[in-house]
Amino acid sequence: MTWLPPSVAPIVLLLCSNVFMTFAWYGHLKFTDRPLWLVIMASWGIAFIEYCFAVPANRWGHEVYSAAELKTMQEVITLLVFAAFSVFYLGERLTLNHAVGFALIFGGAFFVFKGPLPT
Template sequence: MINYLQNMPVIIRTSFMLILSNMFMTFAWYGHLKNLSDKKWYIAAILSWGIALFEYLLQVPANRIGYTELTLSQLKILQEVITLSVFIPFAMVYMKQPFKLDYVWAALCLVGAVYFMFRS
């Protein structure tokens, strides 16, 4: 599996790792709102830190790999696109939030940001 990942293009490998890391971080930041709302805030914080550790174990190497071919700005925009792509399904499926047209407008704004950061 590791050899397979190492043979992937940098942008694919980076994106894959950032998607996984963002899934952990989204749960760390927002999962406690559903699962631990009856607990003290510091219990939620400690559990969130534990989840966030896995995010960092993926995010730090992903950014180091990505930075070999991408600029810092490109890495940031890639992260923002991934964040929105992970957050919307999380909000709708896990947190039972309704779909909002604002998600579409935010995605369109990010398409523009991607264009400007990745153009030659």
């Protein structure tokens, strides 16, 4: 992804990978009438596409970010994608409890990217 800055490319790739992985893991919840083996096979197919985004995101991203920063970024992106997915695809409501939990996770991400705390 030479057209994107090296610090942005992994974020875009992780966003794409998380959209696919969220559908691989949770998309079948709307299709409970399908046999489990079929949704497992479909999920594997979707997960393969996810890996085609996630692996380059981490390989190229590690040139700019630490492994801990990449993992934190992935978790925050996963949370954002899942929140949107659960509301818009599954039709579930997010509650104040979800907001508080998400805020605590974002707080943790802040400290990962902040750098060393003074001792």
